[in-house]
Structures are given as C-alpha cells and as structure tokens.
Amino acid sequence: MEVARKLVEQNGDGITLGMVASAAGVPRARVEAHFADDNEMIDAIVETWFVDHIAAMEEVLAADLPPNRKMYEFFVRRFRIHRDRYRADPATFEVYCELGAAHFERVESYVDLADHYLCELIAQAQADGAFPGLEIDQALSLINQMVFPYTMAEVLTYMDDRLSEEKLAAIVDTMFVGLSAANRGASGIARIAAVQGRSG
Amino acid sequence: MEVARKLVEQNGDGITLGMVASAAGVPRARVEAHFADDNEMIDAIVETWFVDHIAAMEEVLAADLPPNRKMYEFFVRRFRIHRDRYRADPATFEVYCELGAAHFERVESYVDLADHYLCELIAQAQADGAFPGLEIDQALSLINQMVFPYTMAEVLTYMDDRLSEEKLAAIVDTMFVGLSAANRGASGIARIAAVQGRSG
Numbered sequence: 001m002e003v004a005r006k007l008v009e010q011n012g013d014g015i016t017l018g019m020v021a022s023a024a025g026v027p028r029a030r031v032e033a034h035f036a037d038d039n040e041m042i043d044a045i046v047e048t049w050f051v052d053h054i055a056a057m058e059e060v061l062a063a064d065l066p067p068n069r070k071m072y073e074f075f076v077r078r079f080r081i082h083r084d085r086y087r088a089d090p091a092t093f094e095v096y097c098e099l100g101a102a103h104f105e106r107v108e109s110y111v112d113l114a115d116h117y118l119c120e121l122i123a124q125a126q127a128d129g130a131f132p133g134l135e136i137d138q139a140l141s142l143i144n145q146m147v148f149p150y151t152m153a154e155v156l157t158y159m160d161d162r163l164s165e166e167k168l169a170a171i172v173d174t175m176f177v178g179l180s181a182a183n184r185g186a187s188g189i190a191r192i193a194a195v196q197g198r199s200g
Numbered sequence: 201m202e203v204a205r206k207l208v209e210q211n212g213d214g215i216t217l218g219m220v221a222s223a224a225g226v227p228r229a230r231v232e233a234h235f236a237d238d239n240e241m242i243d244a245i246v247e248t249w250f251v252d253h254i255a256a257m258e259e260v261l262a263a264d265l266p267p268n269r270k271m272y273e274f275f276v277r278r279f280r281i282h283r284d285r286y287r288a289d290p291a292t293f294e295v296y297c298e299l300g301a302a303h304f305e306r307v308e309s310y311v312d313l314a315d316h317y318l319c320e321l322i323a324q325a326q327a328d329g330a331f332p333g334l335e336i337d338q339a340l341s342l343i344n345q346m347v348f349p350y351t352m353a354e355v356l357t358y359m360d361d362r363l364s365e366e367k368l369a370a371i372v373d374t375m376f377v378g379l380s381a382a383n384r385g386a387s388g389i390a391r392i393a394a395v396q397g398r399s400g
Contacts, residue, residue: 065388066385068384068385068386069385069386069387069388071386072386072387072388076387104358141362141367142367142370142371142374145349145362145363145367145371146346146371146374148348148349148355149345149348155348158304162341162345163345165387166387167341167342167345168387169383169386169387170342170379171342171345171346172386172387173378173382173383173384173385173386174342174346174374174375174378174379174380175374175378176378176384176386177377177378177380177384178373178374178375178376178377178378178379179370179374179378180374180377182373183369183373184268184373184376184377185266185268185269185373186268186269186271186272186369186372186373186376187269187272187276187365187366187368187369187372188265188269188272
C-alpha cells in the first residue's frame with residue numbers, strides 16, 4: 001500500500017500491480033498476494049482516502065444534536081478533512097481528486113453511503129418540521145446541490161479562500177428556514193411537482 | 201477566428217498564432233493583422249463563448265420583474281445556454297471548459313461582470329426585504345455558492361441528469377425565504393459577524 005500510494009502521488013492515475021511490484025523491487029506475485037487485480041488496489045487506495053470521512057459521518061449520525069446542528073456537522077467535518085489535506089499538500093490532493101474522477105465507479109459506493117446517511121438526517125429534520133412537503137429524495141438532491149462546493153473536493157483547489165465554516169453554517173441555516181416544496185414563484189410558473197432525481 | 205476555434209476544438213488548449221497561420225495556410229503576418237499575440241486570440245475565443253451570457257444577463261437586468269423572478273432568470277438563462285451547448289456537443293464543450301480553466305485570467309473579467317450584475321439584483325432584492333442584515337458582498341458569495349452547480353459549466357459534464365430548472369427554482373425560492381444574517385444555530389457557535397470574502 002505504501003508503495004502504491006507513493007506511485008499514485010508521483011505518477012497520478014494509471015498505476016498497475018506490475019508497476020507497484022517493480023517499484024517495490026519484489027516479484028509481481030508478492031503484490032498479487034495482497035490485491036487480486038488493479039481494481040482491488042485502486043479500491044484499497046480509495047478506502048484509505050474515505051476512512052476518516054466515514055468515521056466522521058458515523059460520529060455525527062450517533063450524536064445527540066438537533067437536526068440543524070447535525071446537518072452542519074455532517075458537512076463541515078468532511079470539509080475540514082479535505083481542507084486539511086489540501087493545505088498540507090495541494091499537489092498530492094489534486095492527484096487524488098484526479099484518481100477519484102478517473103475511477104468514479106470505485107468511489108460511487110462512498111457517495112451512496114453519504115447519501116444514505118444524509119437521508120437519515122433529512123428524515124430526522126422532517127420529523128422536526130423542516131423541509132415541509134418534500135420527498136426525502138427531493139430534499140437530498142437540493143441539499144447536495146446547495147452545499148456542492150463543500151463536498152466536491154476539487155473545488156478547494158481553486159476556491160479555498162472563499163469557502164469557510166461560517167458560510168457553510170449560513171447555507172445550512174438558510175435551508176432549515178427556507179427549503180420546502182412550496183412554490184414561492186421564482187420560476188414564474190407552477191413548479192413541477194416532482195423535483196426529480198436522487199442525490200445531486 | 202473560424203480556424204482558431206476549429207483548432208481549439210480539435211487540439212484543446214495551447215493554440216498559438218503560428219498554428220492558426222499554418223492550419224489556415226496563410227502567412228503568420230495575416231493572422232497577426234487580427235491578433236497582436238496569442239493572448240489576444242484566446243480573448244477573442246473566450247469572448248465568443250460569453251457573448252450570449254452577457255446578452256442574457258443584460259436582458260434580465262433590464263426586465264421588469266420582481267427580484268426573485270429576476271434572480272432565477274439571471275441564473276437559468278445562462279444554465280440553459282450551457283446545457284444546450286453541452287448536449288449539442290459534449291466533447292467540444294469539455295474542451296472549452298478546459299480552455300477556460302487553463303486561461304482563467306482571460307475569463308475573470310466575465311466572472312467579475314456577472315458578480316457586478318448579481319450585486320445589482322441583490323440590492324434590488326434587499327430593497328424589497330430579502331436577505332436581511334447581509335452585506336451585499338456576503339449575500340453575493342453565499343448565493344454564488346448555493347447555485348454553484350448551475351453556473352460552473354463543467355458540472356454539466358458529470359451531472360447533467362441531476363440539474364434542472366425546477367431544482368434551480370427551488371434553490372432560489374429557498375434563498376429568498378431563508379437567506380439572512382440571522383444565526384439560526386446550525387454551527388452551534390456565534391457566527392462570525394463578517395461572512396467574509398467576495399464572489400465565491
């Protein structure tokens with residue numbers, strides 16, 4: 001794993017078991033004892049990237065906090081993990097962003113997990129009166145879109161200085177006050193009942 | 201210009217006056233009669249990309265509409281321009297996104313112009329009671345962040361199916377109801393008075 005991560009950090013995307021074996025100076029079979037194929041190795045690298053994120057989300061889910069506090073913590077803790085990593089080493093951070101984009105199918109299960117947890121938070125918030133009238137999937141998509149710059153890692157690479165905890169808190173506050181199925185007329189037409197699509 | 205755009209679409213970023221001259225089969229001096237240097241040529245290409253956006257923004261600014269309708273139209277018209285272009289030719293669209301990212305300094309004046317117009321809309325909305333307590337620059341940054349997926353062209357390349365007019369309208373409605381300087385406690389701490397940073 002050490003060697004595999006070093007190689008990714010030096011060469012970016014496109015590493016193979018063979019490259020890891022030759023960089024580590026061991027027979028390919030040694031590497032294959034750890035990873036059945038290239039994809040399994042990529043999965044292991046992706047896992048090390050997300051392990052802190054998952055711990056942060058699970059901590060928030062288990063916390064005894066009101067829904068608006070939980071929602072903020074749900075996003076801010078992962079934002080801080082990304083920001084710490086980005087500021088510690090911007091170049092390596094960009095390489096991992098590219099790896100994730102190039103192997104999105106290996107990242108997707110983490111996105112799905114985050115959506116799953118967010119649905120739980122939305123249900124708790126709705127039990128408390130927030131987001132009236134919206135289906136959980138509608139709220140999920142709209143919330144994900146409104147906090148997009150705080151969850152999409154690569155946004156840090158070009159607007160770190162404009163992202164902040166204070167602004168994220170203001171956005172979460174705005175959702176809890178204003179997000180609902182009510183049509184307040186921005187589009188000037190009857191809003192189509194189903195704001196469709198999951199995630200977002 | 202024709203030749204320059206063709207070259208960009210075929211080769212992506214990094215075109216020069218010399219490349220355009222040889223592709224057009226004319227002496228370099230002919231091309232230099234139009235563009236003093238490479239940057240001037242990039243500027244001309246960027247301008248053709250944004251000319252429709254500027255027209256759309258100016259139309260909205262001049263329109264006799266309530267502030268929430270104006271805000272929605274301000275974003276949705278440019279979103280539709282991007283989406284039409286993306287769907288018509290995804291590969292070329294991506295090339296222009298990359299060109300913009302690689303030459304961000306040539307794009308910046310358009311971002312500043314959009315921010316300038318958005319500040320006018322915010323002032324009109326605040327005269328009408330929206331976004332209470334926020335400085336215009338604070339509202340500008342927060343609004344730009346909440347609609348980020350609808351203004352950042354390349355987001356279309358990976359989530360076109362999850363972006364829609366209906367969702368954008370719901371986000372604008374949410375802002376007009378909920379966005380204010382009031383601290384509703386999402387962060388659990390006194391929110392720092394200045395949600396700093398312009399644009400965003």
